[in-house]
Amino acid sequence: MALSVNLNKIALIRNSRDTTNPDIIQHAQMCIDAGADGITVHPRPDQRHIRAQDCVDLAGVLTVEFNIEGNPMSGPRRSERAGVGDYPGFMALVRELRPAQCTLVPDGDGQLTSDHGFDLKRDGDTVAPLVEELRGLGIRTSLFMDPDPEQIRLAAQTGTDRIELYTESYAAAYRSGENLDAVFTQFRRAAEVAAEEGLGLNAGHDLDLHNLPHFAADIPGLLEVSIGHALTVDAIRMGLAATIAAYRRALGK
Ligand SMILES: CC(=O)[C@@H](O)[C@H](O)COP(=O)(O)O
Numbered sequence: 001m002a003l004s005v006n007l008n009k010i011a012l013i014r015n016s017r018d019t020t021n022p023d024i025i026q027h028a029q030m031c032i033d034a035g036a037d038g039i040t041v042h043p044r045p046d047q048r049h050i051r052a053q054d055c056v057d058l059a060g061v062l063t064v065e066f067n068i069e070g071n072p073m074s075g076p077r078r079s080e081r082a083g084v085g086d087y088p089g090f091m092a093l094v095r096e097l098r099p100a101q102c103t104l105v106p107d108g109d110g111q112l113t114s115d116h117g118f119d120l121k122r123d124g125d126t127v128a129p130l131v132e133e134l135r136g137l138g139i140r141t142s143l144f145m146d147p148d149p150e151q152i153r154l155a156a157q158t159g160t161d162r163i164e165l166y167t168e169s170y171a172a173a174y175r176s177g178e179n180l181d182a183v184f185t186q187f188r189r190a191a192e193v194a195a196e197e198g199l200g201l202n203a204g205h206d207l208d209l210h211n212l213p214h215f216a217a218d219i220p221g222l223l224e225v226s227i228g229h230a231l232t233v234d235a236i237r238m239g240l241a242a243t244i245a246a247y248r249r250a251l252g253k
């Protein structure tokens, strides 16, 4: 099972000053040296954290899998910050960089963070051609999905290689202790349906050192988790190498 480290929050710290510190490339390399199996970024049109140029720079040097996440419908946007290039649009960026994996996420451009999976009853006809194009470019595709069996079966009809289960509801149930068994059963069933449909299974959002061991041990067929927010906070407290080692242990690696 792969640990893909999301660098969004490192870029957020950098963007709070006109600086290159922390250096995204150096941080990515430290993650890799500490045992990260992949690097994930989620560029947004306002470039609040990961910028298009970060994606270009990372694509040029990464020695592990590069996963670019985002809304395929997010178009070009002029930068409002001096010295920062314009955002070219999500699909334009992915077409140019051809990462190992592209995870399509139905975020609105103004969302605080990702907070829902695709509604493929509504958007399946839009998503399927994009999946076909990306796969034709040699890019593994993944769709950001809620743990909804009907939606996951629709995801398979798009031709996508994988889905990424949106795990915020599991993280919330783990924190509160409310309905944890029921919520976990929902995720197990979602994973089973993904396997029935021949879909690879990723997961992410609000995973952390507390909730990850149970999820990683008991969700069948899990291939990759992408983690950023909690991992970055843990690294401030524990140090990056120790943190990545802890997440690898939580994955049973
Ligand atoms: C899709 C998802 O759940 C996360 O990968 C996303 O990248 C979080 O985005 P922010 O880091 O902007 O909250």
Ligand SMILES: NCC(=O)COP(=O)(O)O
Binding pocket: 006, 040, 069, 164, 203, 204, 205, 206, 207, 226, 227, 228, 229, 230, 231
């Ligand atoms: N796809 C999930 C991701 O990349 C990171 O999500 P989070 O750990 O920052 O919540």
